[in-house]
Amino acid sequence: SVPWQPWEAVPVALGAFVATALASLILAAITGGIGGISYQLTILAFPVALAAFTVLWVSLRYRAVVDLRLGSTRPRTDVVLGGLFGVALFAATTLAVFPIVRFLWELIAGHPPSPITQPVVPADPGPSQLVVGVIAVIVAAPVGEELFFRGMIFGSLRTRFGFWAAGAISSLVFALVHVQPPLMILMFFVGFGLAFI
Numbered sequence: 001s002v003p004w005q006p007w008e009a010v011p012v013a014l015g016a017f018v019a020t021a022l023a024s025l026i027l028a029a030i031t032g033g034i035g036g037i038s039y040q041l042t043i044l045a046f047p048v049a050l051a052a053f054t055v056l057w058v059s060l061r062y063r064a065v066v067d068l069r070l071g072s073t074r075p076r077t078d079v080v081l082g083g084l085f086g087v088a089l090f091a092a093t094t095l096a097v098f099p100i101v102r103f104l105w106e107l108i109a110g111h112p113p114s115p116i117t118q119p120v121v122p123a124d125p126g127p128s129q130l131v132v133g134v135i136a137v138i139v140a141a142p143v144g145e146e147l148f149f150r151g152m153i154f155g156s157l158r159t160r161f162g163f164w165a166a167g168a169i170s171s172l173v174f175a176l177v178h179v180q181p182p183l184m185i186l187m188f189f190v191g192f193g194l195a196f197i
Helices: 006-031 036-062 075-109 127-161 163-177 181-196
Strands: none
Touching: 006 036, 006 127, 036 127, 075 181, 127 163, 127 181, 163 181
């Protein structure tokens, strides 16, 4: 059972947003504007700040070390099962959930949803942009998002309200952060799946 309360996610998120905004301003001042690699570094800064503020908050407020281990008696099996479930979640989102969302969107709005864009890696990236994009997508975003959305928000809600309510609330917050309406619907489904994992 985790000691932190659900409200504690608010100052952590605000700290991450402020830190990211400051990083953006500094990068813009150094590079003479926001765009290209400085834009990507700003995108990378948010999940890094989210992870850092989550760990910092728990460490300072509870004088506890954030344990990033699985806490399992069978870590290899759990990693393999988690990976397989992640692949299944991706397949279900892509092959089942997205077509349903698209169909309902077209039915209600009368037109297909706007394409989902991910500005982390530009269309024609240079080597440094490619490296930063890969680090942001494969390392920083998953670590930052898991620590904050599943560790802090879902963890604090689950001990108080059970899996279903905690999964729904944390998935809703996770979806809202992804801003683009079609992507938000998909991320709600993904967030719930990740909470289950």
